[in-house]
Amino acid sequence: xxxxSLYNLLQLPKVVDPLVExxxxxxxxxxxxxxxxxxxxxxxxxxxxxxxxxxxxxLLEHIVVRSLEEDMFDGLILHHLFQKLAGLKxxxxxxxxxxxxxxxxxxxxxxxxxxxxxxxxxxxxxSTEAIFSKDLMATLHLLVAxxxxxxxNLPLPASVQVEVITMESxxxxxKSEKSVEQLTECSTDKDQSQKDVFDELFKLAxxxxxxxxxxxxxxxxxxxxxxxxxxxxxxxxxADGVILLLLIGQLGGFFLHLKEFYLTxxxxxxxxxxxxxxxxxxxxxxxxxxxxxxxxIVKKDAKSTLRVLYSLFRKHKLEAGTDGMPRGSPN
Numbered sequence: 001x002x003x004x005s006l007y008n009l010l011q012l013p014k015v016v017d018p019l020v021e022x023x024x025x026x027x028x029x030x031x032x033x034x035x036x037x038x039x040x041x042x043x044x045x046x047x048x049x050x051x052x053x054x055x056x057x058x059l060l061e062h063i064v065v066r067s068l069e070e071d072m073f074d075g076l077i078l079h080h081l082f083q084k085l086a087g088l089k090x091x092x093x094x095x096x097x098x099x100x101x102x103x104x105x106x107x108x109x110x111x112x113x114x115x116x117x118x119x120x121x122x123x124x125x126x127s128t129e130a131i132f133s134k135d136l137m138a139t140l141h142l143l144v145a146x147x148x149x150x151x152x153n154l155p156l157p158a159s160v161q162v163e164v165i166t167m168e169s170x171x172x173x174x175k176s177e178k179s180v181e182q183l184t185e186c187s188t189d190k191d192q193s194q195k196d197v198f199d200e201l202f203k204l205a206x207x208x209x210x211x212x213x214x215x216x217x218x219x220x221x222x223x224x225x226x227x228x229x230x231x232x233x234x235x236x237x238x239a240d241g242v243i244l245l246l247l248i249g250q251l252g253g254f255f256l257h258l259k260e261f262y263l264t265x266x267x268x269x270x271x272x273x274x275x276x277x278x279x280x281x282x283x284x285x286x287x288x289x290x291x292x293x294x295x296x297i298v299k300k301d302a303k304s305t306l307r308v309l310y311s312l313f314r315k316h317k318l319e320a321g322t323d324g325m326p327r328g329s330p331n
Contacts, residue, residue, distance in 0.1 A: 029168045031130075031137055037162040045157045046183060050143050053154055057084050068143070069136045075106030078131075078142075082113050085150040085295070087269035103132055110142075117145050137164060140183055152291030153304075160184040213306065216313050223250050223316075234309060235302045240265045241274025244297075244308070248281050251316050271298050279308070287311040 037043060047068055054065050058080055065071045072078055074096065083090060090112055096105040107128045114124060125145075130138035147154045160183040168175045213234050221230050227246060231237050238244045242263060249256050261277055262270040275294040282288045288311055296304035 026169050026171065029166055030133070031135055032165045032167060033136060034163065034165060037164065040160075040162055042157045042160045043162050043183075046140065046144075046160045049154065049156055050140070050147065053147060053151065054081055054143075057081060068139055069134055072139050072143075073106075073132050073134045074102040075109050078113075079105065079109045082109055082116075082146070085146060086112070086116055087272040088112065103128060106132055113142070113146065117149055119145070137162075137181055137183075144183055148291070150293060150295060152293050153296070156184050158184055159186045209306075212310070216306070216309050219313050219316075220247060220309065223247060226250075234305055236300050238305050238309070239275075239298055239300045240271040241276075241278050241297070244278045245274060245281075247312065248278055251312060252281075252285070268298060282308065282311060285315075287315055 051065050051068060054077070055063070058065075058077070061080055061084075063077060063080060065077060076096070079090060079092065079094075082088070090108060092105050092108040093101065096102040110126070110128055110131070114120065125141035126135075126138040131142065144156065147156060161180050162183070163178060163180050166177045166179065168177070217231055217234060220234075224230060224243070224247060227250065229243060229246065231243065241261070242265065245256055245261055261274045265271045265274060272294055275297045279288065279292060279294055279297075288308070290307055292304050292307055297308065
C-alpha cells in the first residue's frame with residue numbers, strides 16, 4: 001500500500017469508523033479534520049509558522065516542536081511557552097508524568113493564558129479537555145490567540161479556514177455535522193496599508209528615519225520638560241516603559257498611581273508589565289492602528305518603539321496645528 005493511501009485511511013473516512021463510536025460517550029462531541037482540510041496549503045503554512053515561532057522562542061530551553069497535534073497536549077511546552085511570552089512564573093509542577101497530573105498542569109497553564117488573553121473559558125475556542133484530547137483545531141485557536149497577543153508581527157497566513165466534521169454520540173446513534181472554522185483573520189487593503197507605512201520608511205527611505213526620530217525627540221522633550229526629564233535615544237530609553245507611561249499621562253492629563261507600575265523596574269518581567277500597561281492605555285485611546293508587541297519594545301526594537309511614539313506625536317502634534325515632520329514621512 002502506498003504511504004499516501006495509508007495516511008488517508010488513518011483520517012476520518014466518509015463513513016464513520018466504528019472505533020469513533022467507541023471513543024465517544026453519550027453526549028460527547030469531538031472534532032475531526034478530513035484529509036482535504038489537513039492538506040490545505042494555507043493550513044499547513046499556518047502550522048509551519050507557528051512551530052517555527054515556538055521553536056525560536058524556546059530555543060535556549062532546547063525544546064523542539066515537530067507536531068502541534070502530538071507535542072502540545074500535555075501542557076509541558078505550553079507551560080514553557082506562556083512563561084516565556086508573559087514573563088511570568090506559574091506555580092505548577094515542572095514535570096507531569098501521570099494523566100491526572102498532566103491534565104492538572106494543562107488546566108493551570110490555560111487558566112493563566114485565558115486571564116492574559118482576557119477570555120473566559122466558556123467563550124474560548126479551546127479547553128483543557130479539547131487540547132488534552134489532541135484536538136488540533138483547539139490547539140491552533142489557542143496558539144493563534146497567543147501569537148496575536150504577544151507577537152502581533154508574526155507573519156501568520158491570512159484567511160485560513162478549514163472544514164471540520166463534528167461527531168456527537170446521541171441516544172439514537174452517532175451524528176455528524178460539517179462546518180467551516182476561521183483560524184486567522186481576512187486581510188484587507190487597510191491592514192496592508194497600515195503594515196507598510198513604517199516598513200516602507202525603514203526599507204526605502206532609511207535616510208528619513210533619523211529625521212523622524214529627531215522631530216519626535218523634540219516633541220517628547222517639550223512634553224517631559226516640566227517633569228525634569230529628557231530623552232536623547234528613542235531606541236533605548238523607552239525599553240522599561242517608565243518614560244513612556246509618564247509621557248502618556250502627561251499628554252493625557254492624568255496621573256498614574258505608583259502602585260500601577262514599576263518606577264524603577266529591576267527585571268524584564270517588570271519592564272514588560274510597564275510597557276504592556278502603556279500599550280493598553282494607547283489602545284483604549286484608539287491610538288495604536290498597528291499591532292505592537294510589548295516584548296519588541298523591551299527588546300529595544302527601533303521600528304516598534306517608533307510606531308508607538310509616532311502614534312502619540314501624530315495625535316497631539318496635529319491637535320496643536322502642525323506635525324513638524326519632514327516631507328515624505330508617515331502620515
